[in-house]
Amino acid sequence: METRDSLTGILREIRQGVVASCYLLLGEEEFLLQDALQKIIDTLVPESDREWSLFILDGDQETPGRLLDHLNTPSLIPGRKVVVVRNTRLFQSAATASQILQRARELMDRSPAQAAQSFSQFLAVSGLQMEDLKDGGWKNLPGEEWVRMAGAEAARELPSWLPRLLEMCERTGMSTSASADGAGRLEDFFRAGLPEDVCLILTAPAADRRMRLFKIISEKSRVLTFASVKGEARQRQSLAKSVEDLLTGTGKKLTGDALLAVGRKTGFQLRESLKMVEKLIAYVGDRAVIEAGDVEEAVGKTKEDTVFDLTTALAARDLSRCLLTLDELFLRGEAPVFILSMVAREIRNLRHAAALIRSGKLPSAYRAEMEFHDFQRAVYPALRAGDASSAQEAGIRSQHPYVIYLALRNARSFSVGDLEGWISDLAAMDLSLKSTACSPRHMLERFLIRVCSR
Structure with a gap:
């Protein structure tokens, strides 16, 4: 998380009675942003006063006029009025x-x-x-x-x-959001300053920082930025820190292997991972240490595990395993469109890996028969540091190291022509799923048979 201000410092100031007129919470890491928003609200507004002192708008309901009305209307009870706009569109432009x-x-x-x-x-x-x-x-x-x-x-x-x-x-029922007109009125309003008894909190996944309105508001605000965490190492660090914060005061500890098991089942997504850890805290009862075995016993086989089995079988052209795993996904009630998207992602990874192999830009230490731990130590760092000359190269270099390892190992079994043809087939299947009465299961089965039979 990158931040101009500190959430801990902001919360401490609020408890001391020092409240900024505006707080900006920006970034794509939704879980951390929403967690910070809730902590600020909890510290600013007593729960007993929220019915009359807390007003929350969503960005798709926001217009400059409506926002100004909220900011100019006095609180219905003595004390501070807090206005929250989630996913504000004030800072959006063609640049975002x-x-x-x-x-x-x-x-x-x-x-x-x-x-x-x-x-x-x-x-x-x-x-x-x-x-x-x-x-x-x-x-x-x-x-x-x-x-x-x-x-x-x-x-x-x-x-x-x-x-x-x-x-x-x-x-x-979504349509184009209402136009964000009235920017000039907002600029004049924020230049003059918000009323002393009003606090505005704005959240946004992205902002065009060149906009005059953004510059005016940010100069008068405390700003927290929650950047999306990229790369396996940083994802692990971010998850480990959040899990550590969650476990504080519980008397529990999560082993390194258990953390990896949670990450694999959730794709290292913070929200899903922390929900899983909360379940594990209850599952282990009085035990202080949460082990990897607890993850398997308490959570079981997840959708991600089953999808991994399918894509692994597909890359190995193991038709029997492909069809068995496909059957398991349908029995679990997974949407055909989701299954199709996962198959398409695997085919794209194979295509990107094939393009990287053909480019001659693989690090010299790479060997097709090498073990994963050797790949991760000797090849992955150089691969990440290299320059990508195409979107395909960039696509494979940005993946999890184990995904890259498998894709490079398996791509040699496929021709580039076949992979590109299958990507076109999958796009046509996606359209057919939505526009025809064809059986999704039969379409997916025929595709798997075609791939595994080449």
């Missing part, structure tokens, strides 16, 4: 469009409603209209425009994710 779109894509499998909301915000800042994109209308936009707004790799894979996002927006 790609970050907003990336967030929408990351949320597609975890939270379709939030993905749709982020996509509607992307439409608002990009100037695009939902009606122009529906029913294949997105194909009419020049490819270079999508590259500019979404990035080269995302633009190449439009058929695999954009129709899904549009469908999520329609299903959840």
Whole structure:
């Protein structure tokens, strides 16, 4: 977490009666941001006063006029009035469009409603209209425009994710967010300063720091930035620190192997990991140490484990294991679109690995037959430090080291032509899942048979 101010310091100041007129909480690490927001609210506003002194808006409900009304209206009871705007759109511009779109894509499998909301915000800042994109209308936009707004790799894979996002927006009733007009009124208001008995808290996953409004508000605010943690080592460190904070005062300790087991089951996602640790605290009872075996016993085989089994079998062209694992996923009630997206991710990883092998840029220490611990020690650091000359290279270099290790080992069994053809097939399957009455299971089975039979 990168921060201009310290959350601990801010909370200490509030307890001492020193309250800023505005707090900005920025960044993509949603769990840490929401946790900080709740701690600030808990410290600022007694629970008994929240019905009359705490007002919360979501960004899609926010307009400059409505925000000004809230800030100018006195509290209904004596004391401070706190106004919170979650996911404010005040600092969005065309410069933040790609970050907003990336967030929408990351949320597609975890939270379709939030993905749709982020996509509607992307439409608002990009100037695009939902009606122009529906029913294949997105194909009419020049490819270079999508590259500019979404990035080269995302633009190449439009058929695999954009129709899904549009469908999520329609299903959840999302449309283009209201225009953020009235910026001049807000600038004048914040220059003059907020009323003494009002505190404003703004959260946002991204902000265009060049905007005049952002500069005016940030100069009068305490700012916390919660940057998304990238890379396996930093993910582990961030998770370990958050778990340590959670365990403080419980008398419990999580072993290193248990932490890795939790991370593997959750993909090192903070929110899911900490929920799992809370379950483990209750599971071990009076025992002080939580072991890796406790993770397996208390949590069991997760969706991530089963998906890992499927993609591993696919890379090995083990048709029997592929079909058995696919059957297990359907028995668990997993959505066909989710299964398809995981298969597509594995095929893309193989394609990216094949491109890296063909580029001749693998570190000299790399050997196809080497063990993972040797790869992680001698090859991965050099691979991460190298320059990527294409989006495909960048895509594989940014993955977890074990994912890279497996992809490089397995990619040699596939031709680039086959991999690119299968990516096109998967995009067509994704469209068929949403627009035809074909059996999703039969489509996936036929695809697995085709891949494993080549």
